[in-house]
Amino acid sequence: MGTTVIVLLTLSGAAVYFMTAEERARLVRSVVAAVRRAVRAAVENSPSDEPLEELLHARTGRPIVTLLLAAINVLVFVLMVLGQGALGDPRTLIEWGGNYALRTTNGEWWRLLSATFVHAGLLHLIATMAGLVPLGLFLERAVGRVTFAIVYLGAGVVAAVTSLLTTSPTSVSFGASGAIFGIYGLLLASLLWVLIGGFAGQISLNWAKRIGAGAAVFVLYNFFTDHLADASEIAGLAMGFAAGLVAARDVIEEKPPVLRAAVVMAAAVVIALGAALPLRGISDARPEIASLVAVEERTAAAYDGAVAKFRLGHVPSKALVQMIERNIIPDLQRARTRLAGLRGVPSEQAPLVTAAQEYVRLREQSWRDRVQGLLKSRMEALRKADLSERAALEAFEKIRPTTPEDHPTGG
Numbered sequence: 001m002g003t004t005v006i007v008l009l010t011l012s013g014a015a016v017y018f019m020t021a022e023e024r025a026r027l028v029r030s031v032v033a034a035v036r037r038a039v040r041a042a043v044e045n046s047p048s049d050e051p052l053e054e055l056l057h058a059r060t061g062r063p064i065v066t067l068l069l070a071a072i073n074v075l076v077f078v079l080m081v082l083g084q085g086a087l088g089d090p091r092t093l094i095e096w097g098g099n100y101a102l103r104t105t106n107g108e109w110w111r112l113l114s115a116t117f118v119h120a121g122l123l124h125l126i127a128t129m130a131g132l133v134p135l136g137l138f139l140e141r142a143v144g145r146v147t148f149a150i151v152y153l154g155a156g157v158v159a160a161v162t163s164l165l166t167t168s169p170t171s172v173s174f175g176a177s178g179a180i181f182g183i184y185g186l187l188l189a190s191l192l193w194v195l196i197g198g199f200a201g202q203i204s205l206n207w208a209k210r211i212g213a214g215a216a217v218f219v220l221y222n223f224f225t226d227h228l229a230d231a232s233e234i235a236g237l238a239m240g241f242a243a244g245l246v247a248a249r250d251v252i253e254e255k256p257p258v259l260r261a262a263v264v265m266a267a268a269v270v271i272a273l274g275a276a277l278p279l280r281g282i283s284d285a286r287p288e289i290a291s292l293v294a295v296e297e298r299t300a301a302a303y304d305g306a307v308a309k310f311r312l313g314h315v316p317s318k319a320l321v322q323m324i325e326r327n328i329i330p331d332l333q334r335a336r337t338r339l340a341g342l343r344g345v346p347s348e349q350a351p352l353v354t355a356a357q358e359y360v361r362l363r364e365q366s367w368r369d370r371v372q373g374l375l376k377s378r379m380e381a382l383r384k385a386d387l388s389e390r391a392a393l394e395a396f397e398k399i400r401p402t403t404p405e406d407h408p409t410g411g
Contacts, residue, residue, distance in 0.1 A: 066136030101169035116156035131218030154265030155182020159236035161272035178236030189244020362392035
């Protein structure tokens, strides 16, 4: 079953990637229409003759926040489909607001919230809607719009911060799983108070079936994509449950006071952000490594061209020496300074930086040996230059595959 889901995800992503603009537009219209029909059916087919339904309707009315959240998720997905880049490409996910430590911790903290509206594919979006809409249509009216929104968004932020703390800084996290687990936590706490109060008989079987069906789709998707019960989702669930324990104590008798949930979630968000502050200023070493690779390729090509002219007698050996001393070595010295100035490099990039620094040291020495060999015109000195150059280029091979691609981790 898990293999089947992975294959379906891969095929759907490939299909969207190779679609024409017109085909993508038709897909978007179909998705929007399907979501609209599902929401309309869920709202209109509610059993109004049930006491619980009458209570919910009298307490809050229409679940505006749920529908708004669903609409935003669908809208962002539509824009991503119509935009440039493959949906599952980390660069696309980052562009649309994915939670990426190297950007988030360098001033773009809004990504902690925007990431909850970013999805990597159609199945991902469907699973999100399945988890959000049936539960939201019920729970928002039970606890109130503001409380529901506070818990959803607060749990999403806490989950995003947890992802920063527990995953690689070069990974991209996205999706609404943490936020949705937050409102499932709120539901569990509310049900706990209902059972403690002896009001279990008021639980609607029809609503239980709807919420259960949506939860099954949502949980199974996360399970088969290996995102179920990761640290961020557990954090979202725990925050929602804690907010529910405080806010939903009298949920059967009255709409929970907004202030209770707000205080709990505000405290959780502040604590989470406080834990994330030490991550500020994380540096991505890979652009600097890529620049260093470009320096090697450019200077080596320029020198080889000058050597070809030297062999034809068009330039003297002094011109080669001047090129090395005035252009090549200064380029390497500037690269060495930039590498030394990197701060907050992720631990998994530290070996790459060390290898780059070793390459610069060896390469600079190899060029200095080359200068001595050219000035003295002695084969022994030139052989020494060849040996030091070989050692430098062996070090260079360790950094040539510049950057491991960012990998998505969202749910």
